[in-house]
Amino acid sequence: xxxxxxIGVGEGAEEQMISLLKQTGEEREKRQLGRVLEKxxxxxxxxxVSEGATLPALTEQxxxxxxxxxxxxxxxxxxxxxxxxxxxxxFLRCRRGLEGFxxxxxxxKLDSGTFTIGEVRPGSVTLSVKKPFxxxxxxxxxxxxxxxxxLGLLRNGDGEAWISELSRCIGSKRASALMLGATEGPxxxxxxFPARGHQRGAIRQVVERAYALAPEILNDARQxxxxxxxxxxxxxxxxxxxxxxxxxxxxxxLAYRQDDVAAASHPPLAACMARLAGKSAExxxxxxxxxxxxxxxxxxxxxxxVAVAHGTDLDPAAIEIAGRNFAAAGVKSTCAEFVCCDFRxxxxxxxxxxxxxxxxxxxxxxxxxxxxxxxQGLFADFYAAAIRALKxxxxxIFANPLRxxxxxxxxxxxxSQTVDLGGFNCQLEMYRKRSS
Ligand SMILES: C[S@@+](CC[C@H](N)C(=O)[O-])C[C@H]1O[C@@H](n2cnc3c(N)ncnc32)[C@H](O)[C@@H]1O
Numbered sequence: 228x229x230x231x232x233x234i235g236v237g238e239g240a241e242e243q244m245i246s247l248l249k250q251t252g253e254e255r256e257k258r259q260l261g262r263v264l265e266k267x268x269x270x271x272x273x274x275x276v277s278e279g280a281t282l283p284a285l286t287e288q289x290x291x292x293x294x295x296x297x298x299x300x301x302x303x304x305x306x307x308x309x310x311x312x313x314x315x316x317x318f319l320r321c322r323r324g325l326e327g328f329x330x331x332x333x334x335x336k337l338d339s340g341t342f343t344i345g346e347v348r349p350g351s352v353t354l355s356v357k358k359p360f361x362x363x364x365x366x367x368x369x370x371x372x373x374x375x376x377x378l379g380l381l382r383n384g385d386g387e388a389w390i391s392e393l394s395r396c397i398g399s400k401r402a403s404a405l406m407l408g409a410t411e412g413p414x415x416x417x418x419x420f421p422a423r424g425h426q427r428g429a430i431r432q433v434v435e436r437a438y439a440l441a442p443e444i445l446n447d448a449r450q451x452x453x454x455x456x457x458x459x460x461x462x463x464x465x466x467x468x469x470x471x472x473x474x475x476x477x478x479x480x481l482a483y484r485q486d487d488v489a490a491a492s493h494p495p496l497a498a499c500m501a502r503l504a505g506k507s508a509e510x511x512x513x514x515x516x517x518x519x520x521x522x523x524x525x526x527x528x529x530x531x532x533v534a535v536a537h538g539t540d541l542d543p544a545a546i547e548i549a550g551r552n553f554a555a556a557g558v559k560s561t562c563a564e565f566v567c568c569d570f571r572x573x574x575x576x577x578x579x580x581x582x583x584x585x586x587x588x589x590x591x592x593x594x595x596x597x598x599x600x601x602x603q604g605l606f607a608d609f610y611a612a613a614i615r616a617l618k619x620x621x622x623x624i625f626a627n628p629l630r631x632x633x634x635x636x637x638x639x640x641x642x643s644q645t646v647d648l649g650g651f652n653c654q655l656e657m658y659r660k661r662s663s
Pocket of ligand 1 (some may be wrong): 273490517520539541568571590593
């Protein structure tokens with residue numbers, strides 16, 4: 228039986244297991260049958276349960292979820308109006324260091340009659356709601372990474388109190404209202420512990436109890452549309468925030484993304500960099516010397532006011548992908564040109580004339596995923612190329628992995644902030660080319 232989920236069940240095996248289940252008086256055998264049917268059971272197992280066969284509660288839930296998933300995996304209803312629950316907190320999660328951008332964008336774009344912007348913490352900005360709202364409204368914002376709906380705060384552990392509190396969070400009216408309200412098809416969730424493993428037995432109990440409280444939502448790790456994340460919070464990590472997250476893959480904000488490169492930027496970082504650039508009174512000519520798949524150019528062009536976007540990259544595949552992504556983004560007001568060349572040769576190969584560019588926006592190689600032999604040399608050449616290409620007053624915005632910046636006084640530092648780029652810090656910097 229243990230092997231069945233791996234080797235597959237043939238005709239009649241489910242019925243044989245069910246008839247064994249009905250005959251056996253052995254608890255151990257029942258438990259084992261339950262575990263297998265959890266993975267391979269279908270309509271016959273559910274029918275047996277409704278006829279009174281006793282199976283572990285988790286088996287019924289898993290089988291139901293698998294059957295419903297096969298019928299209709301479902302989708303997230305982005306436009307559905309969700310209830311204005313006064314106690315609900317929505318965490319806009321972002322990389323550390325980007326909170327200021329998230330807050331500023333939320334203040335600018337969200338309807339203040341519907342949302343209130345609350346606490347800003349490292350890696351998150353909190354919203355509360357005054358009126359029914361939809362995910363579409365929140366996904367107008369491009370600077371956050373994911374959203375989490377608060378289900379509760381609990382003390383970490385694996386004991387009875389932890390099991391009961393966590394199952395109450397999952398089985399709560401709030402979790403059901405959000406999942407049922409914003410799901411077309413069965414409301415299925417997976418349970419995730421980003422920080423550390425918990426005992427399987429404890430997790431099974433949590434899932435069973437949550438089902439007893441709210442049988443309309445189902446635990447199902449496969450292709451789940453929602454996740455319930457248990458995230459340690461506080462300095463000592465003794466407490467955990469329980470958050471419900473829609474699993475939107477691909478992210479609806481990145482519908483333009485036809486393809487990707489190995490060292491692609493974190494998309495919300497590209498959106499934050501575009502905001503840092505701000506809008507210029509004059510139509511802009513922008514350049515990303517290391518354009519990769521083109522995210523920075525696309526995000527900045529989407530904000531409007533860009534006449535020409537130049538992208539250069541050494542990798543021909545990146546240039547082809549950036550071109551396709553830009554076309555799919557449909558920013559008609561910007562003429563985009565992508566050329567495969569070393570940024571040092573962009574004057575000759577990509578037609579970047581001296582003092583012609585108003586904004587350079589880029590995530591240069593950081594030397595992490597792809598090793599760079601001489602980072603200092605690469606950055607020295609990058610600054611020289613920027614000074615040459617920028618108009619007086621033009622801006623240079625980039626993620627700087629080094630401790631040093633440009634030595635040339637032609638570039639004046641206007642802002643610098645530490646940003647977590649996924650486990651290591653960089654400075655997100657903006658320089659302006661002096662007028663004289
Ligand atoms: C961090 S990635 C850029 C990711 C990009 N922002 C995106 O959205 O996908 C750095 C890129 O620099 C390119 N690159 C490395 N050295 C270069 C050089 N000397 N000239 C031009 N491009 C270079 C790499 O091919 C890579 O695509």
